[in-house]
Amino acid sequence: MDIDDVEPRQPSGWVTDWLIRKGLTRGNVASLIDGFSRRISEAGIPLWRLNYIVQTLHPLNRAALCRWRADEQKVWTFTPPRYHQGKVPDRFATSPFKVVFETGKELRRRLEGGDAVIDFPILKDLVDEAFTDYVVFPLRFSDGQVNAIACATKRPGGFSDWDLDELRRAVRALAGPLEVMQMRELSRTLLDVYLGRNTGHRVLEGVIERGSGETINAVVWFCDLRNFTDLSERLRTDWTIAVLNDYFEAVGEPIEELGGEILKFIGDAILAIFPLGSEDTPAQVAARALKAVSGARQRMQALNERRRSENKSALDFGISLHVGDIIYGNIGAPKRLDFTVIGPAVNMVTRIEALTKELRRPVLVSRAFADLAGIEGFETLGTFPLKGIEGGREVLAPKALPEPPPRPAPPPMPGATTA
Secondary structure (H helix, E strand, C coil): CCHHHCCCCCCCHHHHHHHHHHHCCCCCHHHHHHHHHHHHHHCCCCCCEEEEEEECCCCCECEEEEEEECCCCEEEEECCECCCCCCCCHHHHCCHHHHHHHHCCCEEEECCHHHCCCCCHHHHHHHHCCCCEEEEEEEECCCCCEEEEEEEECCCCCCCHHHHHHHHHHHHHHHHHHHHHHHHHHHHHHHHHHHCHHHHHHHHCCCCCCCCEEEEEEEEEEEEECCHHHHHHHCCHHHHHHHHHHHHHHHHHHHHHCCCEEEEEECCEEEEEEECCCCCCHHHHHHHHHHHHHHHHHHHHHHHHHHHHCCCCCCCEEEEEEEEEEEEEEEEECCEEEEEEECHHHHHHHHHHHHHHHHCCCEEEEHHHHHHHCHHHEEEEEEEEECCEEEEEEEEEECCCCCCCCCCCCCCCCCCCCC
């Protein structure tokens, strides 16, 4: 019996009905792909493996991929890195997805018998796993962007014409709800990247009115790159940007890994906070901030070793820590707002950092921070006048910095293919 003569066991209309309902809920892309794949399989289509890949607007990742397999009944998600200066990873350059993105047309490859065409590396892997048929459907969003859904089966004879028709209809129905959820996730991602994790969440939840905000108690971090003005005048613009990015990466990653949030890149400076009032005690929050300082200095040391090996000058910077109440919220013009922190604590931490060069100490803290962290770990350097702040303030330096935790290894990526 020819496979195209197989009677449809169940129409897939109920799959599209479910998609419409699901697309209006506050789920996520992975759960949508999981539910879609399960229902396609239950509708009588012999789906064994489904990959969804979307081109993303993210500074680190060029795409996001969700993978479902019938033998695992779960969705794996991957975020292939963005390659700079036009460099394309070999896996993507030789992937069927690249062809579908560029042409916007469906691509099918039979994987068994005399009709087999094995012209992509991924197809050899699928043949080794006993797959018999592979189809990539273009999935178009309303802005014209082409994404893709790849379906594969192990059924002898592959997909029937009825299977392919049903899959096409289902994929077309999937595009709308999927775009809604993808835009939600993109909004969260961009707000996190440009505003910070907690700030982005607040804006997305509706804290958008000028003047709205709250007073919070936090450890405030400020750091500044030494001699940056002179450096920027001597270097080409693209080299200056590269230096800043290296510096911000070395300093910023420990802040975020240890629970801090970067609020601002101000020229060559970083303003960040470690809020109090979380599950950690105030002393534990202070300890995390100090470990972030240690981590930043270690990574800057590694960066400078690399720069010296390239016959480039070393970079130096100063860090200050203070603790106090800050006003955290929206300020600005009616049509151009900024979610930031202001208040005496912010003024204090910037003035203390300015002393790091004068006192030739890489890290300085206020008395309030030293009391929070445990005064025995610091030595007092004296009382100093601070610009714009009435009276002198005691300034201290850590006797030693705690070892930062090891950098987390990236999670293993199951499977070795991207299509």
